[in-house]
Amino acid sequence: MESNGLSTQWGLAELHGSLTDPAISSMNLLNELIDEYPRAISMAAGRPYEEFFDIRLIHDYLDAYCEHLRRDRKMDEAGVTRTLFQYGTTKGVIPDLIARNLAEDEDIDAAPESVVVTVGAQEAMFLVLRTLRADERDVLLAPAPTYVGLTGAALLTDTPVRPVRSTENGIDPDDLVLQLKRAGEEGKRVRACYVTPNFANPTGTSMDLPARHRLLDVAEANGILLLEDNAYGLFGAERLPTLKSLDRSRSVVYLGSFAKTGMPGARVGYAIADQRMPDGGLLADQLSKLKGMLTVNTSPIAQAVIAGKLLRNDYSLVKANTREIAIYQRNLRHTLDALTRELGDRPGVGWNTPTGGFFVTVTVPFTADDALLEHAARDHGVLFTPMHHFYGGKGGFNQLRLSISLLTPELIEEGVRRLAALITARLP
16 A cells, blocks of 8 residues: 555654643543542542532523523524524623622622633633743743643643742742742743632642732732632632732633532633733633634533523522532531541641642652552552642652542541551551
8 A cells, every 4th residue: 555654653752742741641540540449439539529410400500591591682482592502602602691600709890701601611721821822932830739730731732831839828929929030030931820729729728818919919010910710719618809809900810610610511611811902802802712713612502501500599609509518618627537536646647727629638758659549549449649740740749639529428437547547557
């Protein structure tokens, strides 16, 4: 057979460099171990609680949205049908309802035209980074450790990520100033800094109010954007204002998701990008251009389901998640209490004490890597996430992340007991 000049025996060296990066492939290990050891208690997956899932709600939410189209938008039946079945506008069919929700729950004043509805927050991250990455000078700052989805989006857009120190109070604004100075001295241009002020993934830490104001001041003074990810903000004992609600200089691009608060299977997220472009329009318009070539639009049916949930709950996800908030607070207390009972007197073992969110970070006096994870699954029947995955393999080798969101109190008790047996066996 005559060759067409292309080899079908491609190696990874001939494909995009991100495919060999540990951040892209590391999380596959968890899925493989879950399949291989189905009886292991998973304290690894940051998934929402499932007890309140009810397929009837999907139909109820769709009905609510269709009623809204007829009543409030004065659509006839052909218009309602077309809205759900046809391609929607690139920015989405529910930006106005998202803006109402943000005003209700977060005191964020977002014009509907600044909203781009995306396929999960992951697409929103990709669109923002792809838009900001103009040439090889451009870099992104992010706390160390940071969410692997952000790291993955940066890899796919060829955006180098530089670490900023993270403390018990979240990202350190003073170290951010230092990293900005260093980048400038090296001829680099920092376009943005990714930050999760509320119950960050993976650490569970939050920023206090003075640190939030300080971060905004640094961003404004240095002309950079803050990419605020607020996936877990509803699930705390105390709810501090978002950076976006405090922002007076349009320094914040707000990355939102309905995965934890609406329905993860709908895969609906959004970006609020109200920064004005010098030649007119908003940054949101530029994101929309890229989205039109990436996913065309976000499923109108998925958007309709999320919209119906908002409409049925007076636009408030706080109201819609009353039961879930109580469950996550209960699970967090159970996890921290169980850790104290099982590991409180073990030398060199410690953990942080978040006041909300899905995650707790445990520190141990030995290496907690993928080999230990496999040993934990096989011999102790428990799964966790090694923290080195969130450091890009450059740190966190004596830490592990526990997720508290998906389990019952009984499974939390048993999971921590199994984890304690694993840790105790490794101690001198």
